[in-house]
Amino acid sequence: MSETTTNVLLCGVGGQGVLLASEVLSAAAMLSGRDVKKSEVHGMAQRGGAVTSHVRWGEKVHSPLIETGTADVILSFEPGEALRWSHYLRPGGVILTAKEPIYSVLVSSGAETYPEDVLQRLEERAGRLIPVDALQEVTALGNPRAVNILLLGMLSVFVDIPADHWKEAIQARVPKKTIESNLRAFERGRELAGS
Amino acid sequence: MAKAFLSGNEALAQGVWEGGLHFATGYPGTPSTEILETIAARFPEVECQWAVNEKVAVEVAGGASFGGARAMATMKHVGLNVAADPFFSLSFAGASGGLLIVSADDPGMHSSQNEQDNRYYARAARCPMVEPSSSQEARDFAIQALEISEQFEAPILFRMTTRICHSKGIVETGSRKEVPRKGYKPDPQARVLMPSNARKRHEWALERARKLEEFGNTCSLNRWEKGSSKVGVVTSGVAYNYVKEVLPEASVLKLGLTWPLPWGLIEEFAASVEKLYVVEEGDPLLEKDLKAHGIRCTGKEVIPITGELNPEIVRRGIAPGSARAQAREPAPAPSRPPVLCPGCPHRPVFYWLRRMRKSTSGDIGCYTLGAIPPLSAMDTCICMGASISGLEGLEKGAGPEAASTLAAAIGDSTFIHSGITGLVDMVYNRATGTVLILDNEITAMTGRQEHPATGRDIRGNPAPTVDIPALCKAVGVERVQVVDPYDMQAVRAALKEEMARRELSVIVFRRPCVLKERSRKKSYAVVDPEKCTDCGACLRLGCPAIEHKENHAWVNPLFCYPECSMCVQVCPTKAISKKTDQ
Numbered sequence: 086m087s088e089t090t091t092n093v094l095l096c097g098v099g100g101q102g103v104l105l106a107s108e109v110l111s112a113a114a115m116l117s118g119r120d121v122k123k124s125e126v127h128g129m130a131q132r133g134g135a136v137t138s139h140v141r142w143g144e145k146v147h148s149p150l151i152e153t154g155t156a157d158v159i160l161s162f163e164p165g166e167a168l169r170w171s172h173y174l175r176p177g178g179v180i181l182t183a184k185e186p187i188y189s190v191l192v193s194s195g196a197e198t199y200p201e202d203v204l205q206r207l208e209e210r211a212g213r214l215i216p217v218d219a220l221q222e223v224t225a226l227g228n229p230r231a232v233n234i235l236l237l238g239m240l241s242v243f244v245d246i247p248a249d250h251w252k253e254a255i256q257a258r259v260p261k262k263t264i265e266s267n268l269r270a271f272e273r274g275r276e277l278a279g280s
Numbered sequence: 281m282a283k284a285f286l287s288g289n290e291a292l293a294q295g296v297w298e299g300g301l302h303f304a305t306g307y308p309g310t311p312s313t314e315i316l317e318t319i320a321a322r323f324p325e326v327e328c329q330w331a332v333n334e335k336v337a338v339e340v341a342g343g344a345s346f347g348g349a350r351a352m353a354t355m356k357h358v359g360l361n362v363a364a365d366p367f368f369s370l371s372f373a374g375a376s377g378g379l380l381i382v383s384a385d386d387p388g389m390h391s392s393q394n395e396q397d398n399r400y401y402a403r404a405a406r407c408p409m410v411e412p413s414s415s416q417e418a419r420d421f422a423i424q425a426l427e428i429s430e431q432f433e434a435p436i437l438f439r440m441t442t443r444i445c446h447s448k449g450i451v452e453t454g455s456r457k458e459v460p461r462k463g464y465k466p467d468p469q470a471r472v473l474m475p476s477n478a479r480k481r482h483e484w485a486l487e488r489a490r491k492l493e494e495f496g497n498t499c500s501l502n503r504w505e506k507g508s509s510k511v512g513v514v515t516s517g518v519a520y521n522y523v524k525e526v527l528p529e530a531s532v533l534k535l536g537l538t539w540p541l542p543w544g545l546i547e548e549f550a551a552s553v554e555k556l557y558v559v560e561e562g563d564p565l566l567e568k569d570l571k572a573h574g575i576r577c578t579g580k581e582v583i584p585i586t587g588e589l590n591p592e593i594v595r596r597g598i599a600p601g602s603a604r605a606q607a608r609e610p611a612p613a614p615s616r617p618p619v620l621c622p623g624c625p626h627r628p629v630f631y632w633l634r635r636m637r638k639s640t641s642g643d644i645g646c647y648t649l650g651a652i653p654p655l656s657a658m659d660t661c662i663c664m665g666a667s668i669s670g671l672e673g674l675e676k677g678a679g680p681e682a683a684s685t686l687a688a689a690i691g692d693s694t695f696i697h698s699g700i701t702g703l704v705d706m707v708y709n710r711a712t713g714t715v716l717i718l719d720n721e722i723t724a725m726t727g728r729q730e731h732p733a734t735g736r737d738i739r740g741n742p743a744p745t746v747d748i749p750a751l752c753k754a755v756g757v758e759r760v761q762v763v764d765p766y767d768m769q770a771v772r773a774a775l776k777e778e779m780a781r782r783e784l785s786v787i788v789f790r791r792p793c794v795l796k797e798r799s800r801k802k803s804y805a806v807v808d809p810e811k812c813t814d815c816g817a818c819l820r821l822g823c824p825a826i827e828h829k830e831n832h833a834w835v836n837p838l839f840c841y842p843e844c845s846m847c848v849q850v851c852p853t854k855a856i857s858k859k860t861d862q
Contacts, residue, residue: 148525194816194822
C-alpha cells in the first residue's frame with residue numbers, strides 16, 4: 086500500500102507546537118482528497134518530553150503509525166529530536182529541522198551531554214538535510230510562535246499538496262490575528278527550502 | 281453523511297451521540313479523557329458529568345440504565361479496577377437502557393503504571409466486549425453497541441487502546457437519532473443481587489453469552505476479508521491495521537465483537553486457510569481460546585506480549601523478509617524525560633523534601649514527576665490514593681521512626697478520587713504521618729479537568745465545591761493548614777514542623793496549576809553572571825527554564841513563568857531577580 090502513501094514524521098519538544106503543525110498538515114492532505122491518518126501520544130509524554138506525530142496520507146491508509154525506514158520526510162522542531170527518530174527515515178529521505186537545540190533538564194544540570202555535532206550526524210543519515218534558524222526567521226517576520234508554520238512551508242516543497250489547501254488549512258487553525266504573519270512564515274519556509 | 285477528521289475518542293463521542301445516548305459520566309484518565317470532553321463541548325443533548333471516581337461512574341451509569349436511559353461510563357484501564365465491583369454485578373443484573381462501559385487500555389504504558397489487558401474483564405464478568413480498530417469503527421461500533429446492549433440486556437465493555445483513542449482518521453458521520461427513554465421499571469429479582477437471585481442471574485448471563493456467540497457468527501462487527509488461502513490472520517483492535525499493511529494479500533478474520541467469540545465463524549475461517557496466525561496486542565487471549573478450542577495457530581511465538589505493536593513488529597512476526605528496505609538502528613540521542621512545568625507549584629515541596637533528606641509516599645498525577653532527578657523525592661507510587669494508605673501501612677510495618685522520613689503526597693483530584701477513605705483510615709487507626717495535599721485546583725496531568733473541589737462542572741458552569749481543609753477537619757484531623765507553595769520559606773517551615781511531630785497532620789499546598797491560569801504578565805528571571813557563584817542551588821529546582829552556561833546559571837525568558845520566583849528565593853547570593861517588560 087505504502088507505494089502510494091506519503092509518510093511525514095513530525096518531532097519536537099512538548100509546547101513547541103508540533104501537534105498544531107500536524108493538525109494543519111492533516112487538514113491540508115484531507116482537503117486534497119486523500120485518506121489521512123495521524124497518530125500521537127498525549128499525557129505524561131507532553132510535560133516537556135519528546136513529542137512525535139505521525140501523519141500518513143494516500144489512497145487508503147491502514148496503519149496510523151509509520152513503519153521505521155519508510156518516512157519520506159522528518160519535520161523536526163529540534164535537531165536532537167530529529168536524530169532520535171532518524172531511523173524512521175527512508176533511504177534518500179529528507180530531514181527538515183530547526184537548528185536551535187533545546188536542552189533537557191538532564192543536559193542543563195550536567196547529567197548528560199548534548200551532541201554538539203548533531204547536524205553532522207543528521208547529514209550522514211539523511212538523503213538531504215535542510216537546517217534553518219527557525220526562531221530567528223520567524224522573529225524577523227514578527228511572530229516568534231510561527232516556527233511550526235515556517236517548517237510546514239518547507240515541507241510543502243517536498244510533498245504533493247496544492248498551495249490553496251495549505252492556505253485554507255492554516256487559516257482555519259491559527260489564531261485570527263496571526264493569520265497574516267503565519268502565511269508570511271509559510272512563504273518564507275518555501276523560500277528556505279528552495280522553491 | 282458528512283466527513284470529519286476525528287480521533288478515536290472524538291469518534292466514539294460522535295457515535296454515542298448519534299446513537300441517542302442520554303447520559304455520560306467518567307473519571308479523567310489518559311487515554312480516555314477526551315471522550316467526555318468531546319461530549320461536553322459538542323453535544324448538549326447528552327447530559328454529561330465528571331464522576332468522583334470510576335466506581336461511582338459505573339454505578340451512576342448503571343443506575344441511569346436501570347432508569348431506562350442510554351448511558352455510558354468512561355475510564356482508563358486501571359480505572360476499571362476501581363470500578364470492578366459494580367462492573368461484575370451489573371453484568372449479572374443486566375442493562376435496561378443501552379449501557380457502555382468504556383475501558384481505554386494503554387499498551388506500552390505511555391501514561392500508566394501498568395500494562396494490564398482489560399479484555400480479561402469481559403471473560404471474567406461474562407460481559408460482551410466490542411473493540412474498534414479505527415476512528416470510523418469507534419463511531420460505527422458505538423452506535424451498534426448501544427443497540428446490542430438493549431437487545432441482550434447486557435452492559436457492553438467497549439475497549440479502546442491508546443493508539444485508537446489518540447489517532448485521527450477520516451470519519452463519515454451522521455445525525456442524532458433520538459431514542460425515547462424507557463422509563464424506570466423495577467426488577468428486584470434481577471437487580472437485588474443476594475445469593476438466591478444472583479445464582480439464577482449467573483445462569484442467565486451464561487445463556488446470554490451463548491446467544492451472543494450465535495449472534496457474533498453473522499453480526500457485521502465481525503468481518504471476514506477473503507484473500508489468499510495460504511495465510512489467514514485472526515485479529516482485532518489496532519493490530520488489524522498493521523496486518524493489512526504487512527500482509528495485504530492474506531485472508532483476515534477481523535473481530536469487533538471479541539467476547540463471546542463467534543466459534544462457527546472462526547472454525548470456518550480456520551479451515552479455509554493453510555497457515556493461521558493470531559495477531560493481537562497484549563496477552564494471548566484470542567490465541568489461547570483458539571488453541572483450547574482445538575484450532576492450530578501461531579501467535580505469541582512471533583508477536584510480543586509487552587509493549588505496543590507497530591508495523592515493523594508485526595512484519596517481523598508474520599512477514600519476515602518482506603520489508604522494502606532494511607531500517608537503520610535508532611541513533612543515540614539525549615534522553616528527554618517529562619518534567620514539571622516552569623512555575624509548577626508542586627516543585628517547592630519536592631525541592632525542600634529532597635534538601636531535608638526526606639521523601640514521599642507518592643501518588644498518581646503530575647507530581648509523580650517529583651520522583652525524577654534532580655528532585656528525586658518519591659519512594660513509592662502504586663495507584664490512585666495509595667500515598668495516604670501506604671504511608672499508614674509503612675508506619676505499621678516499619679515503625680513511626682521509618683515512617684517519619686516520608687510524607688504522603690497526593691493531588692487534589694486524586695484526594696477526592698480515593699484519598700479521603702485512606703485519610704479516614706489514618707484517623708481511625710491512630711496513624712501519625714503527614715499528608716501533603718498538592719492542591720492546584722484542577723486535574724492537571726490529564727489536561728485540566730474540573731472536579732468536585734474546583735467549583736466548576738464539566739461544562740464550566742459553577743458547581744457546589746468540596747472544601748478540602750474543612751473536610752480533613754471533619755473526618756477528625758486536628759492539625760490542618762493551608763500554605764502557598766510559592767512562599768519557599770513557608771513551605772520549608774511547614775514541612776519541617778509537621779514531619780517532626782508525632783501526630784497526624786495535613787498540609788494543603790494551594791496554588792492553581794500554571795496551565796490553568798496562564799499569566800499575562802511579561803516578567804522573567806534574570807541571572808547576574810557577576811554575582812552568580814555557580815553553586816547550583818537554582819538548578820536543583822529542576823526547572824526546565826533554568827540552564828547552565830559555562831560558569832553561571834541562565835534563565836530562558838521564553839520558558840520562565842511570570843508569577844514564579846522560586847529561583848530568586850533559593851539563590852544564596854541574590855544573583856537572580858525578576859525583570860518585567862512593559
